[in-house]
Amino acid sequence: MATFSISAMAAQCGVTTANIRSWERYGLLQPTKDEAGNRFYCIEDAIRIQHIIDALSKGFSLKEIKPALYGEETHCRSGWLFYQEEILAQCRKFEPAKLRKLLWRYGREIPPCIVIESILRPLRLWLSAGDDDARRFEKALLDTAIIEYATFQ
Structure with a gap:
């Protein structure tokens, strides 16, 4: 074999x-x-x-x-929403170190193309749609963490 x-x-x-x-x-x-x-x-x-x-x-x-x-029937609890909510929670708490760790964990567990297309890109679009300062700040924090992840991966 x-x-x-x-x-x-x-x-x-x-x-x-x-x-x-x-x-x-x-x-x-x-x-x-x-x-x-x-x-x-x-x-x-x-x-x-x-x-x-x-x-x-x-x-x-x-x-x-x-x-x-292993053949058991399973149901997806929430698709990508769960992952996006975890990321957003770290942005809202202003926890950049925890946000970086979370992105690193997702990068290990999930193929990068799926992380980008199904988790990060839709979350960034949602954050970009907001007009308030809080969303702009959360997006900036997320973008910084993404750049750090991509740079030091």
């Missing part, structure tokens, strides 16, 4: 190695390891990764995905 390294699997599936490691911690993936601890993935893992990406793109959290992978 053909096996792939973590970097090869990440490149093949369009995710980061950090995403794959995070999914392992959540019990979504269980690669084989050699004596040195190197991870190896097979075609079934690539299929599982595609199922994870599909569920994430629909707004499921990692905790909600695990039962679905």
Whole structure:
């Protein structure tokens, strides 16, 4: 059976190695390891990764995905709204350090294209639609955190 390294699997599936490691911690993936601890993935893992990406793109959290992978019926609690509310809460509390940590966590758990397209871009649009100073401040704080994340990733 053909096996792939973590970097090869990440490149093949369009995710980061950090995403794959995070999914392992959540019990979504269980690669084989050699004596040195190197991870190896097979075609079934690539299929599982595609199922994870599909569920994430629909707004499921990692905790909600695990039962679905094992055939249990699950329902997405709120799509991306939950993630956006967590980010907005840190902006409103003026907690830039916690906001940065949150973005880093999402970046590890969710493929970057999904974070950008489904969480950050809609939240920025919503913040831009407001005319009040509070929303402008929240957007500036979010933009700063996004730039820091992109710069130091």
